[in-house]
Amino acid sequence: MNTDISVLAASGKSGRRVVAALRAAGHPVRAASRTSEVRFDWQDPTTWPAATDGAGALYLVAPDDPAPVRQFVDRVQEAGVKRVVLLSGRAREAWGDRFGHAMAAAEDAVRGSDLSWTILAANNFMQNFTEDLWYEPLLAGRLALPTGGVPEPLVDLDDVAAAAARLLTSDEYAGRTVEVSGPAALTYAEAVATIAAAAGRPIRFEELTPAAYADELRAAGLEEEWVALLGGLLELMREGQVAAPTSGVEDVLGRPARSFEDWVARVAPTGVWAN
Numbered sequence: 001m002n003t004d005i006s007v008l009a010a011s012g013k014s015g016r017r018v019v020a021a022l023r024a025a026g027h028p029v030r031a032a033s034r035t036s037e038v039r040f041d042w043q044d045p046t047t048w049p050a051a052t053d054g055a056g057a058l059y060l061v062a063p064d065d066p067a068p069v070r071q072f073v074d075r076v077q078e079a080g081v082k083r084v085v086l087l088s089g090r091a092r093e094a095w096g097d098r099f100g101h102a103m104a105a106a107e108d109a110v111r112g113s114d115l116s117w118t119i120l121a122a123n124n125f126m127q128n129f130t131e132d133l134w135y136e137p138l139l140a141g142r143l144a145l146p147t148g149g150v151p152e153p154l155v156d157l158d159d160v161a162a163a164a165a166r167l168l169t170s171d172e173y174a175g176r177t178v179e180v181s182g183p184a185a186l187t188y189a190e191a192v193a194t195i196a197a198a199a200g201r202p203i204r205f206e207e208l209t210p211a212a213y214a215d216e217l218r219a220a221g222l223e224e225e226w227v228a229l230l231g232g233l234l235e236l237m238r239e240g241q242v243a244a245p246t247s248g249v250e251d252v253l254g255r256p257a258r259s260f261e262d263w264v265a266r267v268a269p270t271g272v273w274a275n
Contacts, residue, residue: 003027003028003056004028004029004030004054004055004056005022005027005028005029005030005055005056005057005058005059005168005169006029006030006032006038006051006052006055006057006058006059006081007019007022007029007030007031007032007058007059008032008033008040008051008058008059008060008061009033009061010031010032010033010036010038011031011033011034011035011036012033012061013125013127013131013132013157014061014087014157014160014161014164015031015033015059015061016031017157017158017160017161018059018161018164018165018168019031020161021161021162021164021165022165022168022169025165025169027165027168027169030050030051030055032050032051038050038051042063042065042068042072043065043068045068045071045072045075048072048075049075049079052075052076052079052081053079053080054079054080055079055081056081056082056083057081057082057083057084057085057168057169058076058081058083058084058085058168059084059085059087059164059168060073060084060085060086060087060106060110061086061087062086062087062088062102062103062105062106063102064102065102066101066102066104066105066106069102069105069106069109070105070108070109072109073106073109073110073113073115074113076113076115077113077114077115081115082115082116083115083116083117083118083168083171083174084110084113084115084116084117084118085117085118085119085120085164085167085168086103086106086107086110086117086118086119086120087103087120087122087160087164088100088103088106088107088119088120088121088122088177089103089121089122089123089242090121090122090123090179090181090241090242090246091236091241091242092104092107092121092177094236094239094241095232095236098228098231098232098233098235098236099229099232099233099235099236100232107119116171116174116175117174117175118167118173118174118175118176118177118178119176119177119178120160120163120164120167120177120178120180121177121178121179121180122155122160122179122180122181123152123153123154123155123180123181123182123242124152124154124155124237124242125154125155125156125157125160126154126155126156126157126182126260126263127156127157128154129191129195130267130272130273133230138192138195138203138273139273139275141201141202141203141204141275142203142204142205142206143188143192143203143204143205143206144205144206144207144208144212144213144216145188145205145206145207145208145213145234146207146208146209146210146212146213146234146238147187147188147207147234147237147238148207148237148238149187149189149207150187150237150238150239150240150243151185151186151187151190151243152185152186152187152188152237152242152243153181153182153183153184153185153186153242153243153244153245153246154181154182154186154191154260155180155181155182155249155257156182156257156258156263158258159180159249159253159257159258160180160249162249162253163178163180163248163249163252163253166252166253167252173252178248178251178252179246179248180246180248180249180252180257181242181244181245181246181248181249181257182245182257182258182259182260183245183256183257183258183259184245184259184260185243185244185245186260188205189205189207191205191260192204192205193205194260194261194264195264195268195273198264198265198267198268198273199268199273199274201273201274201275203273210231210234210235213230213231213234214227214231217230217231
């Protein structure tokens, strides 16, 4: 029986956490990415067998370009992998052409396969404030977004990874989508105020119009593809598509999801928001 678990994007935000969670539980893991111990490149199919052949389960994070996704899922199936957990986002039915083209392609591919699949549909990560989209603006003292004041139950990526690790080793949620969020929704103004208080320095949130936000992204040098992608993400948020908390983390892990306040209190002492 194949017992290895392959983790794609193993050097990325979610993948490295999934690798750590699986190894902490004693599972054999293949950490796969362009820079990990197992080399994997979406644009080079000759690297795919190292991640798929002989593996029993696979953690899938869609690439930016959806083109190779279906061919890769076919390869996963041909290799005899039994179980796939796909990281995706919530409100797939509302995305349309606004957001998540690669994630949608990956969802369609795994749903159309004979694999035992589970889709892990997540809210925006708390770690976006420390590792990604909103980190540099916080350091500069101003985060400006077109949220319309609509709250979101941001999710701790460590909770997402722990849930993924559990799902990769069980068929309990096979053929299902598990929505994972934090325990309570808060506005981005509230989130920034919480971070500012914990960091001990002024950081402000500014509500923008969608057009003003797009202009700021362009001024920062983002390509139109990313301007449209981020605009679509914020539009879905303003519509309230991802505003309701879910029980997914607790359902899978048997414990409550970490709150934003607890996460900030844990992270702030590292000095990540110091300036």
